[in-house]
Amino acid sequence: MRIHVLRQFFLVLLLGLAAFQASANDQYQLSSGDVIKINVYGEPDLSFDEIRLNDAGTFSFPFIGEIDASGKTAGQVRQLITSKLQDGYLVDPRVSVSVVTYRSFYISGEVKEPGGYPYQPGLTLDRAIALAGGLTERASTNRITIVRNEGGNRVSQDASLETKVQPGDTITIDQGFF
Structure with missing residues (x-):
């Protein structure tokens, strides 16, 4: 019984931390030196574990070219990549962008x-x-x-x-x- 209660407690704690991190990433504005992770579901050639933003706050992405992420949130970069991939490359791209390492x-x-x-x-x-x-x-x-x-x-x-x-x-x- 105690183990079950402890498991539930830790699960709630982990979910709370994940929600806090997600909300922090939603407000955090990217800039030079940040490292982001991009995942395009079902497209391993378009998914990257680490992309470091250059001095101008940009990075290069296949098919799309240079993407300016400076001053944008991870969610805004996700929307930008999704819309560019829909424009002639993928029918329904499912993209996620998250911060791996802050500057x-x-x-x-x-x-x-x-x-x-x-x-x-x-x-x-x-x-x-x-x-x-x-x-x-x-x-x-x-x-x-x-x-x-x-x-x-x-x-x-x-x-x-x-x-x-x-x-x-x-x-x-x-x-x-x-």
Whole structure:
């Protein structure tokens, strides 16, 4: 009886996590450095486990050519591929597009291991600092800036430890004055 209840609990938990990931992918805008997976049901020559978006946020797809995915969601890319494949190639293509690897964020300044780290959905600045080995002795938790892409422009803003990190962010932790 207990095993059955535990199985049901884990099944509900896994379904909830899958739904959360799907909703995160529906809102996430693709850009340069993201890796996506494309599956065209019944068409192994048109299915790819990993496609990395180039510096312009595009990728090449058989029969269609160059696809601009920059600023689009995985769902929008799916719709684009589906409509292009329907235009003279496949009668009823069933396409899925998902993000395999998000582009990195970068952290520098007063952290023990500055550098680029893979983004994870739901990442906050305090967890990003932990990924970078923690703060140095001279770090200030009040003097943190994030430079991020907003509407095609790089914008600098002050941040706190609770600030959500986005893919492609550049985080700088300044020294505190003692």
